Amino acid sequence: EAGVAQSPRYKIIEKRQSVAFWCNPISGHATLYWYQQILGQGPKLLIQFQNNGVVDDSQLPKDRFSAERLKGVDSTLKIQPAKLEDSAVYLCASSLIPLSTDTQYFGPGTRLTVL
Amino acid sequence: AQSVAQPEDQVNVAEGNPLTVKCTYSVSGNPYLFWYVQYPNRGLQFLLKYITGDNLVKGSYGFEAEFNKSQTSFHLKKPSALVSDSALYFCAVRKNSGGYQKVTFGIGTKLQVIP
Numbered sequence: 108e109a110g111v112a113q114s115p116r117y118k119i120i121e122k123r124q125s126v127a128f129w130c131n132p133i134s135g136h137a138t139l140y141w142y143q144q145i146l147g148q149g150p151k152l153l154i155q156f157q158n159n160g161v162v163d164d165s166q167l168p169k170d171r172f173s174a175e176r177l178k179g180v181d182s183t184l185k186i187q188p189a190k191l192e193d194s195a196v197y198l199c200a201s202s203l204i205p206l207s208t209d210t211q212y213f214g215p216g217t218r219l220t221v222l
Numbered sequence: 223a224q225s226v227a228q229p230e231d232q233v234n235v236a237e238g239n240p241l242t243v244k245c246t247y248s249v250s251g252n253p254y255l256f257w258y259v260q261y262p263n264r265g266l267q268f269l270l271k272y273i274t275g276d277n278l279v280k281g282s283y284g285f286e287a288e289f290n291k292s293q294t295s296f297h298l299k300k301p302s303a304l305v306s307d308s309a310l311y312f313c314a315v316r317k318n319s320g321g322y323q324k325v326t327f328g329i330g331t332k333l334q335v336i337p
Contacts, residue, residue: 149327
């Protein structure tokens with residue numbers, strides 16, 4: 108089966124610009140996650156969707172970050188405006204069911220550099 | 223609050239020797255524990271998980287992990303290391319919380335297998 112797809116793979120922008128990342132989860136996976144992985148750190152969960160609804164966005168910086176999952180399939184994460192500290196790899200993951208016991212499958216990530 | 227500690231930034235091991243990558247956790251209630259591997263410019267790949275049952279969990283690529291409740295540890299092991307095992311390894315703990323999951327990753331351990 109096809110894995111989690113993400114695009115673009117790399118993005119370089121200047122601070123205060125806007126950027127958007129796209130994710131297409133594994134077919135049939137109801138739960139979708141966005142993570143931020145800063146260099147030298149483990150992934151940090153930003154937001155979790157169950158179908159097209161948000162179930163947890165407690166660690167999402169809502170003043171500049173937004174995410175949506177229209178129609179419960181693919182998802183977009185946006186940063187507006189970007190700051191230098193947003194430089195990181197943004198990982199998308201999906202799982203079949205929204206339980207802590209279920210395996211998450213990760214995409215290759217989008218590496219964002221903010222200059 | 224839940225947490226994960228990976229006490230070693232890097233582990234060096236000679237090819238053919240056994241390897242251990244350490245992980246300890248702190249969470250209330252029963253933990254769900256995961257190990258992932260990350261190769262350069264790739265997303266995280268699932269290795270294995272502990273949900274319940276046998277404390278010794280076997281996973282992909284010959285890896286296994288031992289759950290020790292009294293020591294709150296979930297160390298990753300492999301009897302004979304390969305050069306191709308060189309990568310970044312992440313331990314994670316997950317728990318159901320109020321209808322969604324609380325996910326915490328460790329900072330990662332770089333495994334270097336020396337030929």
